[in-house]
Structures are given as C-alpha cells and as structure tokens.
Amino acid sequence: MLVKIIVIFFMAGCQVKQVDTLEVLPGATSIERGKRLTFSYGCAVCHEISGINDYPGNIGPSLVNWGKQKYIAGAVPNRMPELILWLKNPQAIQKNSAMPNLNMTEEEASDIATYLYSQ
Numbered sequence: 757m758l759v760k761i762i763v764i765f766f767m768a769g770c771q772v773k774q775v776d777t778l779e780v781l782p783g784a785t786s787i788e789r790g791k792r793l794t795f796s797y798g799c800a801v802c803h804e805i806s807g808i809n810d811y812p813g814n815i816g817p818s819l820v821n822w823g824k825q826k827y828i829a830g831a832v833p834n835r836m837p838e839l840i841l842w843l844k845n846p847q848a849i850q851k852n853s854a855m856p857n858l859n860m861t862e863e864e865a866s867d868i869a870t871y872l873y874s875q
C-alpha cells in the first residue's frame with residue numbers, strides 16, 4: 757500500500773512538471789484550458805474523469821457528472837469558490853485528505869473547476 761502511494765505521488769509529480777512545457781493556445785476558452793490542465797496535472801491518475809482517461813483512476817472518487825454532486829469531500833457545498841479552494845489546497849478543507857496539494861495557481865484552479873462543471 758505504501759509503495760502504491762509513493763508511486764502515485766511520484767506519477768503526480770511528473771505530471772505537474774509537464775505543465776511548464778505546455779503551450780497555452782491563444783484564444784482558448786476556460787473549459788479548453790481546464791481540460792488541458794486536468795490532463796497535465798495527472799488528475800486522471802487518481803480520478804475517473806469524462807474525456808480525460810481511458811482507464812478508471814480509482815485512488816480518489818469518480819468525477820463523472822461532477823456538477824450533480826452536492827458536497828466536496830463530504831465537507832463543503834459543491835460550488836465554484838469552494839472547488840477552487842479545494843483544488844489549490846485540499847487540506848484547507850479536509851485536514852487529512854489523501855489528495856495531494858498540487859500547488860496550482862488560482863487561475864489554473866478556476867479553469868479546471870470550469871471544466872469539471874462543464875461535464
């Protein structure tokens with residue numbers, strides 16, 4: 757189990773690095789940027805997400821039909837500001853959460869949240 761967690765964190769770390777090298781397409785919408793970021797940050801390593809992974813990431817809960825879910829991590833209402841906070845710092849909402857802090861910016865979190873709600 758510990759090895760599995762270390763491997764997952766390592767994979768997530770590799771994905772984070774890719775973000776630096778991604779070109780941002782001029783004129784891309786928030787949804788398009790969010791989809792790209794969701795892919796680059798490796799969210800699908802842990803989550804099942806429509807349009808991102810062909811295999812089910814099952815470390816975290818499925819994010820399919822995300823907009824229909826009422827709470828984030830069973831703790832706060834599932835709304836845009838709370839989701840942005842969650843993405844930037846999961847432990848700010850759920851102290852012992854297994855979801856890693858991926859050190860993303862406010863803008864990146866906003867684009868990813870927009871993408872998740874567009875599902």
Ligand code: HEC
Nearest residue numbers: 768797798799802815816817827828829830850853854855
């Ligand atoms: C290393 C695995 C891992 C990675 C990478 C990861 N997550 Fe998570 N995520 C989790 C876990 C585990 C939970 C459940 C945490 C909890 O409930 O405290 C979670 C919970 C969530 C939730 C709340 C789900 C719910 O049902 O309440 C959202 C939304 C979410 N993650 C989005 C993302 C997004 C977007 C990314 C990429 C930017 C991402 N996660 C990357 C493991 C991960």
